[in-house]
Every structure is written in structure tokens, then in C-alpha cells.
Amino acid sequence: MKSAISDTAITGGAGRAVRGAGKKGRAGGKPLYSRAAQESPYWNEYLETMPRRELDAMHLRRLKGLIHHAYHNVPMYRDIYDKAGVKPEDIRTLDDYVKKLPSIDKSDVSLYQKQGKATVAGSEEHVTFMYQTSGTSGNILLEPGHYPDLVNKWTYQWWAHGIRPNDTYYFAFPFGTFMAFWSAYIDALLMGGQTITGGGVDTKTRILQIQQFRPTVLVATPTYALRLAEVAREMGVDPRATSVRIVTTAGEPGAIVPAIRRAIEDAWDAKALDLYGVSELWGSTSWECPKHEDRMHFSEASGYGIVVDEKGGLMPDGGKGEFLVTSYESTVQPLIKYRTHDLVEWHKEPCDCGRTWLSLRGGVLARTDQMVTVKGTNVYPTSVQVLLGEVRGLSERVEIHINGGEAVPTTVAVKVEPNAGVEEANFPALKVQAEKLLHDMIGVTIPVEVVPPLSLPRYELKAKVVFDHRPKRTA
């Protein structure tokens, strides 16, 4: 793999001429950062290594301020908290926050928005950005924001993984209504890198631009990073031979899923980075640890996260449950104790990378709202996808089909592409292997169909993985 460490991450950027070296980064002159900063493995050591007790004290101060602000300035919160019989002054401890404060859901915010009730604090003049969620879960939510809300979503991760101001970013992103990569673009400017925008052009043109501008960092969804590599090969361009040394992704599960990591790193001969965030939280993000590929650190600079069971009770350290987040970044439209519907396993002990921030083992393990029950067993489509990635010979291209109805038991079936070069004669053996693994690990029979390579649809942003064919319930 190409070196994932920027030249100036090692040298402090003391003017080493690397132009033309291609895979390492742009030329250095007088660096943008002091030597101490340049050599720091942390973007913000003060917060990233703060002892848990101090972190929790900071969270309590911030939460109290935010809850008070929301109650007195946002009609939605006044309404919700009054109905729950809670006043801001009732929240005196983090335990109060867990036990007394109602959580809110995307559907709550969407309903208030549709009814024209204010979910926003302050005047319209404070709204400098308006984005929308991508609609992964059906409802599209408006995301009004203020300029500084966009910064420091990606910088922590990029700095920890050795990206420095002499890197050049290529944004393989249409710059539409979906916020995620806008924040990446703003963060690249904040950090000081050179940005090349690949908006408004087709995939082939993007490949040509990558050859022309020689970026070191590719920013895309995991699906699109793989699609770019596929198209490059069709054009006779070897993506592994390009200048890209880091592929940094978001928008859907990426490198935290071993099969997707392998696919991206093999395709580009580059380090794959994964970032998990919920866009309406304005990027209260988690990102993979620089020392452990199997875990993500939740950015406690950007929010407060807890993990709860189905009844809202706090899960113990190491437990699995739904991740509830209060964002400190969503200042215009505060989202407090917001249900992400993402299933995570949290750990509070300090990491040996030096960070004290929460660790989410395996990143997002599943979407709680996509769980289906098959013959009494809970099945998470994301888990099916992760397990299939462990079968040597199968690719990350998967479709999971859910069928059933009121009087018909729910079933799950899978279509999966093999890796390129796997001969059709091997498909039956792969099918048997995959079905056995799923049965052994999940406990139910899930039929697997191995389909020819390149037969599943390709996507330009996020891949559609789960297809729920069950009749929609009417209220």
C-alpha cells in the first residue's frame, strides 16, 4: 500500500520538495502550522485526551446550556418538554439527562417541520445553509445550519491519520442537497489542503481529473469509490497506480466493514478511512481509531452520546444498544437526545491510541429500524452484509431482500456478486459456504443466490442494499 503518512506529517513540512513524487503530496514551503502542531498526532489534544471525569463535567455544562437554550428559543422543545413535564432546571446531572429528558426522533422533527412549527432557534438570518437528509430511512428532513456548524467534522480523523496541509483532496461528489461532503470540503479548507471539486461531471471525467490533478486524498461514498475504480479499469486506467494514497468515505458503512475496507484498499492501493455521522446532527461524527481498525471514536468535541436499551435505559460499558446523540454542532436546529436508530457497542475505557473518547466497536452494527424477526430470531441486514464479507470469493456487492406480510412469515434472502475472476463453476460452493456461515452465526436459514459479476446495479452515491418487499402498513 502507498504510504498513508503525509510527507509533512513526518518532516514538519520543512520545505522538502516532493512535487513530482506524486503519491506523497504537494511541495512544502513555509508550513501553515507550527512544528509542534504539525507533529502532533492529535487535532486537539486537550479534548481528545481529557480524562473521563472532566469530559463528563464539560458535557453536563454544555447540555444544561443547550437544553435551556432550546426550551426558551425553540417552540418544538417547549412543546415536547412541557408535554413530558420536564423543565430545563430539572436536568442537574447526567443521570437526570438519561432518566428525565425525553428523546426525540427524526419523525418528531419532520412532523413539526411539516406542520410549520418552528424547530429552529433565532432568526432566519442565522440560517446560512439549508441541506436535506439523503432519505435513507424514507423521511427527508430539512437541515438548517449556521456557517461554523460545518467545521471540524473530518479534521480530527484526517489529522489523526496523517493527512496534512500539503495533501490535495479530490471530491468525487455532486455537491447536491446532501450535507456530508460539503462539511468535508469546508474542513479541507479549514485544515489548509488544496481542494479539487469533482461536482457536475461524470465518472469518466472524474478519472481524467484524478490523473490530471494528482490528488492524494479521495473523498467519496464507499460505493462510489469502488465505482470510480471500476470505471477507471474499464477506461484502461489502473486506480492503484494513481496518486491517491487515502480514500476517505462517509454516507454508508465503509472501511469499518472488513470486506469493504479490503475492496477499497485493493482497488486503490490506498488506506481506507471511514467516518460515521448522522447528517441532521451536523456531523456529530465517529471515525476510526488510528491504532485499531475495528473501532471508531465518537467525537466528544461535537456532542454527547449514550447507548440505551429498548426502554431507554442506559446500557453498561461494553453493552450494545441504540446510540442517542445530542449534537453541539446543530446550533440553529438543536437536536437533543436524538435517536439515531443505529445499533452500537460502546466502550468507555481510554484507548491505547491515547484518546479518552467513546469507542464504538465495529462502528454501526445495524440499523435498529431495519431489524426483522425471522422465526423468532432478530436479523439485522447489516450483520448479514458483514458476515458475507467474510466468505473468501464473495464481493461487497450485496442485496438483501425482505419478504412477508400480515399472514405470511417474514423471510430474508440474499443476492451477492462474487469477486471478479471467480469462475461460475465455483458459485454453488460459495452459496453453500455463505448459507452455512449465516445459519451458524445468526441462527436462521437465509437463502443466498450468487449472481454473475457486474450484474447488480451500480450507484453514484449510496448503494441500496436492503429491499423490503413487505406491504406498507397504513396508520
Added chain:
Amino acid sequence: MNATERQEMTQHLSAIRGLARKLREQSGVPAVESCARWCEMYAQVALWSLGAEDRFQFMDTVALGDEKR
């Protein structure tokens, strides 16, 4: 805005720019230095808006440090 007011604003902006530059050069914290650099740049743009300073000094003072720029 009269000349005195303009001069006062210019002095404030120069002070902000100077403090920001000091933080940028000496804090040792990337998260602080990056914001300080933007503070310094915007103070420079505001000074430019008031007719003071040569805007291109900024290229030297912030030292983007790359012949490509």
C-alpha cells in the same frame, strides 16, 4: 464613518490580526492554529475593505508556501 472611526477600526483589526498570527505561530494545537489562520485572514480582508494594507501581503504573512498557489 469619519477618519477617526476608521483609524480606530483599523487599529482593532490590526490587533486582532496580530494576536491571531501569534496563536497561529505558537499555540502548537492544530485545531487552534487552523482557526487562528482564518481569523488572521479575515482580519486582513476587513483591513483591505477599509482601504488599508496591501492585500497581497497576506500571501507572505500567512505563507501558503506552495508555488502552485
